[in-house]
Amino acid sequence: MDLFSSAEIGHKIPKEQYDKEAPEVREQLLEAQLSAVEMGKFATLIVIGGVDGAGKGETMNTLLEWMDPRHVQTFAIEAATEEEQERPMMWRYWRALPPKGKTGLFFGSWYTAPIVDRVLKKIDGEDFEKRMQDITRFERMLFDEGVLVIKFWFHLSKSAQKKRLESLQKDPKERWRVTPEDWKRFKIYDRFRGISDRALRVSSTAHAPWTVVEGGDSRFRNLTVARAVLEAIKGRIATKGEPPPDFQPAVPLPAVDRLNVLRTLDLSQKISEPKYDKLIDKYQRELALLTRKPRFRELSVVSVFEGSDAAGKGGAIRRLTRALDLRMYRVIPIAAPTDEERAQPYLWRFWRHLPRRGKIAIFDRSWYGRVLVERVEGFTSEADWMRGYGEINDFEADLAHHGIVVVKYWLQISKEEQLKRFKARQAITFKRFKITEEDWRNRKKWDDYEQAVADMVDRTGSRYAPWTLVEANDKLHARVKVLETFVERLETALK
Amino acid sequence: MDLFSSAEIGHKIPKEQYDKEAPEVREQLLEAQLSAVEMGKFATLIVIGGVDGAGKGETMNTLLEWMDPRHVQTFAIEAATEEEQERPMMWRYWRALPPKGKTGLFFGSWYTAPIVDRVLKKIDGEDFEKRMQDITRFERMLFDEGVLVIKFWFHLSKSAQKKRLESLQKDPKERWRVTPEDWKRFKIYDRFRGISDRALRVSSTAHAPWTVVEGGDSRFRNLTVARAVLEAIKGRIATKGEPPPDFQPAVPLPAVDRLNVLRTLDLSQKISEPKYDKLIDKYQRELALLTRKPRFRELSVVSVFEGSDAAGKGGAIRRLTRALDLRMYRVIPIAAPTDEERAQPYLWRFWRHLPRRGKIAIFDRSWYGRVLVERVEGFTSEADWMRGYGEINDFEADLAHHGIVVVKYWLQISKEEQLKRFKARQAITFKRFKITEEDWRNRKKWDDYEQAVADMVDRTGSRYAPWTLVEANDKLHARVKVLETFVERLETALK
Secondary structure (H helix, E strand, O other): OOOHHHOHHHHOOOOOHHHHHHHHHHHHHHHHHHHHHHHHHOOEEEEEEEOOOOHHHHHHHHHHHOHHHEEEEEEOOOOOOHHHOOOOOOOHHHHHHOOOEEEEEEEEOOOHHHHHHHOOOOOOOOHHHHHHHHHHHHHHHHHHOOEEEEEEEOOOOOOHHHHHEEEEEEOOOOOHHHHHHHHHHOOHHHHHHHHHHHHHHHHHOOOOOOEEOEEEEEEEEHHHHHHHHHHHHHHHHOOOOOOOOOOOOOHHHOOOOOOOOOHHHHOOOOOHHHHHHHHHHHHHHHHHHOOOHHHHHHOOEEEEEEOOOOOHHHHHHHHEEEOOOOEEEEEEEOOOOOOOHHHHOHHHHHHHHOOOOOOEEEEEEEEEHOEEEEHHHOOOHHHHHHHHHHHHHHHHHHHHOOOOOEEEEEEEEEHHHHHHHHHHHHHHHHHHHHOOHHHHHHHOHHHHHHHHHHHHHHHHHOOOOEEEEEEEHHHHHHHHHHHHHHHHHHHHHOO | OOOOHHHHHHOOOHHHHHHHHHHHHHHHHHHHHHHHHOOOOOOEEEEEEOOOOOHHHHHHHHHHOOOOHHHHHEEEEOOOOHHHHOOOOHHHHHOOOOOOEEEEEEOOOOOHHHHHHHHHHOOOOHHHHHHHHHHHHHHHHHHOEEEEEEEEEEEEEHHHHHHHHHHHHHOOOHHHHOOOOHHHHHHOOHHHHHHHHHHHHHHHHOOEEEOOOOOOHHHHHHHHHHHHHHHHHHHHHHOOOOOOOOOOOOOOOOOOOOOOOHHOOOOOOOOOOOHHHHHHHHHHHHHHHHOHHHHHHHHHEEEEEEEEOOOOHHHHHHHHHHHOOOHHHHEEEOOOOOHHHOOOOOOOHOOOOOOOOOOOEEEEOOOHHHHHHHOOOOOOOOHHHHHHHHHHHHHHHHHHHHEEEEEEEEEOHHHHHHHHHHHHHHHHHHHHHOHHHHHHHHHHHHHEEOOOOEHHHHHOOOOOOOEEEEEEEOHHHHHHHHHHHHHHHHHHHHH
């Protein structure tokens, strides 16, 4: 699960739904645009970047059709003109900036050159990092100057991109869209993805966050982007054109097709008891061997268990620790912070529990509290949990950079399964203490939690600290998947 | 003139002044500290970095003496302990963070390792840039969490550092302070300075700006740092411990010795008329030749003229352009922005005038208006002009990066000379239009302008776009210096 995972799950909108919703969105968008024109207090800058064949051009044309083109300035990346080449790189973008009241529609942007140049190794890593810094400072300046910047990254999985290029090529009317250049770029898809990942991560600032959009279905793309633009413009009009005090919240992706990473899970997955016994035994044995390797003493592991209430985190943790030497691991249950912890920055209480080399720290709940319970229950302001994602990413990058293996689990059960477990627990005295009033209250906010979890997975999944989503309706399946993943991650790290 | 220039002008405080002021500052500092302890709402983190031999340790000890040490946690960079080595780099700093109410005094910090490692080429440029990004994000997090971060960089010029090391070595009681390591580092002073410059530039953010302090005189150092800390703590107490909405303004260096870069100028410099004629002729001829070289067609030049009112900018510009082909240059007088310009971000109206290759753009007044007249007259909020420095630096870095030669002049006259010129102009009809009510008004704010100019030179001088301060009481001297500098910069660029 990484930055792009949510844009690889096959978002789609049926034609009937589109035909019904599109005209409404279109009308509202036009209205919002004209209010912004009339107000004349802020410029809107829509940036669309992403992989080839993900429909950037088509969606741009749709937006242009839906808005009043007299108040839209479009800009498309092409080879720089002679005029442009003679000025600093950013000159062409400054030239194209929309004035207050107007909208700029940028097809490609200041990201294109650094990413492509880095992919083709025309610039080195140092140059790339510097240019990313220049860009974040540039966008910060735009924010400070009151420009509403909305950035979309259109994504396609490798296989989807291939399919799309092939199908375009088959269609005589569309064939012209596919150039040899496109195929050449397809061959370096993985490198492109890696570098884009870095670029998006660095430049997804509080002032100009990215929104990643799955590019496979044009109806989904159009509605998603148009709705997001609509919300952003409406938001700015509501504050009379003034930018928010310090950060521009990412436009939450309108769930136009009600699909998210959690809903793509097949919760019916099951495993039989004999098979479970065999597998648990196998992985525990493997784990015991792995952690006894001399090389293991140079590593450490930080593991995070998050999940719905009653999803079985405790049981899964016990199956894991059973294979470990007691001196080797610590389980750290995260509850309310102590006084001492409250007097420090949020992440301080997690930093203090980082393991030494050769040790494993297992967090039963974790720093993700900020973007889950604190967000949903309103314990933290939006500004604070919004910046939480970035701080968590920085924290985990620090860990990974130091050679700590970060293994993160989200255990998911269905709403029905949760109800069953709550009731069962109430019936059994010794488990009773586990169900509290709070659990029932949380349950009422099921949808809010689901949204928070989906956002969390989108924004904090990474190569170096990926999320593993565990289908936990069947406890046996869940425990095996947890152990199996743990063993795999360790094996890779010890290679 | 660069980032460090103001810390190379020989700041000093006489003993009598120190003996009088130090006890007052000390008492107030202690009081402020104890109020912060009582309030318990924010932690204060004082970071002292800089070159060897600039008195970091001594000043830290003074601070520690002046404050209540029970509420101060000190941290000194040493080789990481075994415990620390086994955790990510930042762990040792997290560990040392002061809780709310307390003060952390960091002797060396998270900057030390990246700078030293880069100087010794243990890490490459990409790594260095990434670590700088990590640091700015870390400090941003501290800001968001309400920590008051105050960063001082102690500077010594190369010759001052050498003198200091030698004098320490001569004193039997102080000799131990100088290690062979210090001399080894002295040998790479220039490299260290270049890399520190980059580090400070990148990390002098709105949330944790640097204050550069000249390290030569211990009385100056102590008073300056103590006063700056005092002001910062008082400021935070005044807002009941809440951080400012978006940025932490740099603590203005209290001018404890009333010295600044402008006051170090020798305005009595003069040149005789025959010599003037000879030199102007010489440089105009050289300039004409230089701009006719084929290589010149690959360059462009952006020149900025700023100066006190009546300092003679126009005359100096004319002496310059006289040597140039009319098709080659444009003089761009900067007045109030047009409607179209007002609808764009501040720098837009300067970007639009950037020259093509082989051309020269001469700005008569410039983007520095934001941090001069707009600041002094209160046309712009503090938040806006404070971010102006960074935006201007980014802008000029873009220019330089593209191969544009940036030549910036500040023409300085004395207050008396200005009065003489104002009166003379009023007497001569054809120059009369040049003196307005506004000029007289500006004159009343002489000291505010002087402070703004000194800050501007400190914060926007750079290797790639250095300021040339021109002593302009004698017009002939000024014109020659302007032309001479222009020729020199072009010669270097054409090499």
